[in-house]
Amino acid sequence: MTTPSEVTMTLDCSELLCPLPVYKAGVALGRLADGEVLELICTDPGSLADIPAMARQRGDTLLSSTVDGPRQVFLVRKGGAS
Helix, strand or coil: CCCHHHCCEEEEECCCCCCHHHHHHHHHHHHCCCCCEEEEEECCCCHHHHHHHHHHHHCCEEEEEEEECCEEEEEEEHHHCC
């Protein structure tokens, strides 16, 4: 399980609507090295489907997806490294 201390970068996309959270997450992941972890915070309900699909398409690993009220918090490991 990834802990907050293992998060390399946090990206807050609150209040942004599709496709911006996916776009910004892709840019952020492009800046990380393989194995590093992006914490992504969204409020767009579409992100619950969009972010896992983006991770699969990029070959990254979705470590977790949690819903906290209106917020969705995703942890994505770049490159599929475990």
